[in-house]
Amino acid sequence: MLVFTIRRLMQSVIVLFVMSLIVFIGIYAVGNPVDILINPEADIAEQEATIRRLGLDRPLWSQYFSFLNSALYGDLGTSFVHNEPALELIFERLPATLEIAVGAVGLAIVIGIPAGMVAGLRPDSLIGKTIMSGSILGFSLPTFWVGLMLIMLFAVMLGWLPASGRGDTVDLFGVPVSFLTWDGLTHILLPAFNLALFKMSLVIRLSRAGTREVMLQDYVKFSRAKGLSESRVILVHVLKNILIPVVTVLGLELGNVIAFAVVTETVFAWPGIGKLLIDSIGLLDRPVVVAYLLLTVTMFILINFVVDVLYSVLDPRVRLGDMKS
Amino acid sequence: MNGPAPTLQVEGLRTHFFTKVGVVKAVDDVSFSVDRGEVLGLVGESGSGKSVTGFSILGLVDPPGRITDGRILFKGEDLVGRSESQWRTLRGARIAMIFQDPMMTLNPVLRIDTQMIEAIRAHEKVSDATARQRARDALGQVGIPSPDERLKAYPHQFSGGMRQRVAIAIALINKPDLIIADEPTTALDVTIQAQILFEAQKLCRETGTALIWITHDLTVVAGLADRICVMYAGKIVEQGRIDDVLDRPLHPYTHGLIGSVPSRNKRGQPLEQIPGMTPSLMNPPPGCGFRARCARAAAECVRDPDITSPVDGRQIRCFHPHLEDA
Numbered sequence: 001m002l003v004f005t006i007r008r009l010m011q012s013v014i015v016l017f018v019m020s021l022i023v024f025i026g027i028y029a030v031g032n033p034v035d036i037l038i039n040p041e042a043d044i045a046e047q048e049a050t051i052r053r054l055g056l057d058r059p060l061w062s063q064y065f066s067f068l069n070s071a072l073y074g075d076l077g078t079s080f081v082h083n084e085p086a087l088e089l090i091f092e093r094l095p096a097t098l099e100i101a102v103g104a105v106g107l108a109i110v111i112g113i114p115a116g117m118v119a120g121l122r123p124d125s126l127i128g129k130t131i132m133s134g135s136i137l138g139f140s141l142p143t144f145w146v147g148l149m150l151i152m153l154f155a156v157m158l159g160w161l162p163a164s165g166r167g168d169t170v171d172l173f174g175v176p177v178s179f180l181t182w183d184g185l186t187h188i189l190l191p192a193f194n195l196a197l198f199k200m201s202l203v204i205r206l207s208r209a210g211t212r213e214v215m216l217q218d219y220v221k222f223s224r225a226k227g228l229s230e231s232r233v234i235l236v237h238v239l240k241n242i243l244i245p246v247v248t249v250l251g252l253e254l255g256n257v258i259a260f261a262v263v264t265e266t267v268f269a270w271p272g273i274g275k276l277l278i279d280s281i282g283l284l285d286r287p288v289v290v291a292y293l294l295l296t297v298t299m300f301i302l303i304n305f306v307v308d309v310l311y312s313v314l315d316p317r318v319r320l321g322d323m324k325s
Numbered sequence: 326m327n328g329p330a331p332t333l334q335v336e337g338l339r340t341h342f343f344t345k346v347g348v349v350k351a352v353d354d355v356s357f358s359v360d361r362g363e364v365l366g367l368v369g370e371s372g373s374g375k376s377v378t379g380f381s382i383l384g385l386v387d388p389p390g391r392i393t394d395g396r397i398l399f400k401g402e403d404l405v406g407r408s409e410s411q412w413r414t415l416r417g418a419r420i421a422m423i424f425q426d427p428m429m430t431l432n433p434v435l436r437i438d439t440q441m442i443e444a445i446r447a448h449e450k451v452s453d454a455t456a457r458q459r460a461r462d463a464l465g466q467v468g469i470p471s472p473d474e475r476l477k478a479y480p481h482q483f484s485g486g487m488r489q490r491v492a493i494a495i496a497l498i499n500k501p502d503l504i505i506a507d508e509p510t511t512a513l514d515v516t517i518q519a520q521i522l523f524e525a526q527k528l529c530r531e532t533g534t535a536l537i538w539i540t541h542d543l544t545v546v547a548g549l550a551d552r553i554c555v556m557y558a559g560k561i562v563e564q565g566r567i568d569d570v571l572d573r574p575l576h577p578y579t580h581g582l583i584g585s586v587p588s589r590n591k592r593g594q595p596l597e598q599i600p601g602m603t604p605s606l607m608n609p610p611p612g613c614g615f616r617a618r619c620a621r622a623a624a625e626c627v628r629d630p631d632i633t634s635p636v637d638g639r640q641i642r643c644f645h646p647h648l649e650d651a
């Protein structure tokens with residue numbers, strides 16, 4: 001376990017380093033923030049002062065090294081646009097994104113696993129086929145289009161749910177959350193569902209395939225031969241076995257959900273980090289983009305780690321020490 | 326018949342699989358019985374319908390299969406046509422089964438104690454402590470050292486032989502009247518096979534449990550069973566006391582089987598082999614299923630031979646049994 005953790009940690013540092021380098025060079029290649037940031041009517045002296053203040057007059061490698069230097073002390077730079085530390089900007093908006101991401105994964109599990117199991121137990125029934133057709137749609141329809149359709153149906157035509165924003169929030173441990181107020185809950189439902197759709201389809205497929213495979217195993221027949229009720233056979237013996245791949249994949253996908261939130265947040269005007277990223281890219285606000293990506297990568301690394309640990313808890317055959325990381 | 330009914334009496338059982346490409350007559354008119362404390366060997370080559378016979382007795386035939394005919398009398402009461410919940414009260418409680426592959430019969434993600442305790446609690450309302458105590462005793466009974474510790478282990482922490490002992494312990498845990506052991510030692514190595522065989526037999530004799538021991542290997546049941554049923558292509562072709570059958574096989578198939586066991590051959594002589602292959606059970610033609618491989622086959626063998634009893638205590642399905650070499 002210790003060896004496993006240390007090895008993981010070292011790999012992570014290298015990934016972060018390479019990542020920051022790529023983003024730095026990438027943004028540099030896209031365009032010069034000076035063109036966007038500086039008021040063309042300001043006089044030359046003023047323009048040069050701003051450029052110097054942002055450090056944009058120095059060569060790229062020198063900018064990168066001062067970035068690395070402050071990054072070591074936890075400072076990822078200050079937004080060119082907002083004049084606020086990039087990390088602070090992100091952390092302000094992170095709870096909103098986490099909230100719909102967790103909501104989406106929750107929906108994917110709560111709807112996806114039972115639906116997938118039903119489809120696996122009754123593959124030839126009408127309900128089984130309907131579930132599978134639904135999952136194909138969930139896979140193939142583009143997120144932004146489904147988002148727009150959801151808004152049109154539930155917000156515009158039926159008027160049941162609001163179309164954008166977070167609604168009322170309350171503070172939970174000092175962090176504003178929507179899901180604890182009724183108004184917030186109505187606001188979160190559509191974007192969370194929109195974000196969940198793809199994962200839900202994935203969970204349905206995994207659960208269905210898992211169920212079909214596990215049902216054929218001797219241990220299922222043996223558990224019936226012990227006289228267990230069908231509900232115990234399915235809810236304990238089958239479910240526990242299919243949870244392993246589902247949890248692994250979903251856990252790994254949690255990072256993806258946060259990355260995908262960019263689209264959903266834009267469609268539903270959800271004030272999370274996805275929307276911040278899109279806005280910052282538009283303004284070539286390099287510190288924010290770099291900070292966002294570094295943070296996302298860190299999150300991916302953390303998630304992978306947690307999933308591996310969780311996996312070993314669910315599947316007693318897995319020992320972390322033996323795992324190729 | 327007088328006296329109490331035998332533990333299990335199967336009469337004219339037919340279990341067929343209705344697949345898209347045809348009907349598989351896996352079990353086709355099978356009759357036998359086992360009584361308290363008796364060990365019945367059910368022998369036949371792979372695919373002859375032994376496992377399906379076992380699953381039929383538990384009401385666990387997988388679709389598209391179903392019991393199409395016959396009676397399964399358990400202590401005199403017919404089980405065929407009972408509801409699923411009625412079967413369930415018998416399974417694991419009165420009739421238990423041990424499967425062939427010990428690596429596959431225990432659920433890999435559940436601890437041994439969970440899998441044992443649920444088997445008790447499916448049939449009896451007992452406290453967790455009582456159930457755990459019984460699980461512990463059952464493990465001890467089948468010779469698993471330090472059962473307290475082993476209860477908390479997962480299946481992958483056991484060897485194949487130990488897993489099969491756990492499966493046997495689970496089968497014994499509710500003190501059933503009948504145990505169906507479906508080739509439980511085939512996947513194990515020879516010394517462990519012998520041990521498990523001996524112990525299972527001893528446990529059954531002590532408790533009066535009837536035991537059906539399914540195997541494709543005649544030598545396995547030779548020293549173990551009281552009686553033997555030889556199965557071929559979904560039918561029982563020969564039945565009798567084990568010593569009688571081994572000493573004087575009447576059916577040409579049994580005759581061939583015994584001829585192919587090395588120890589019974591004269592030294593230096595080549596092993597006798599049964600020529601040909603097991604026939605497909607899919608849409609079988611009428612007549613004796615063995616006739617394509619039988620040296621004694623004659624014109625009438627295109628009809629189904631009935632069960633006859635040419636010698637006392639023996640039953641065979643053959644027009645031309647080996648009666649002359651007595």
Ligand SMILES: Nc1ncnc2c1ncn2[C@@H]1O[C@H](COP(=O)(O)OP(=O)(O)O)[C@@H](O)[C@H]1O
Nearest residue numbers: 342349351370371372373374375376377387606
């Ligand atoms: N689920 C099933 N569907 C179709 N045929 C089956 C099924 N299960 C068993 N059979 C057929 O029944 C026959 C007997 O099988 P089985 O009882 O497992 O043989 P044995 O245990 O003697 O090796 C085989 O021909 C097999 O193909």
Ligand code: SF4
Nearest residue numbers: 613616619626643644
């Ligand atoms: S009935 Fe005929 S074919 Fe079948 S075993 Fe007897 S002799 Fe051979």
Ligand SMILES: [Mg+2]
Nearest residue numbers: 375376377507
């Ligand atoms: Mg078998």
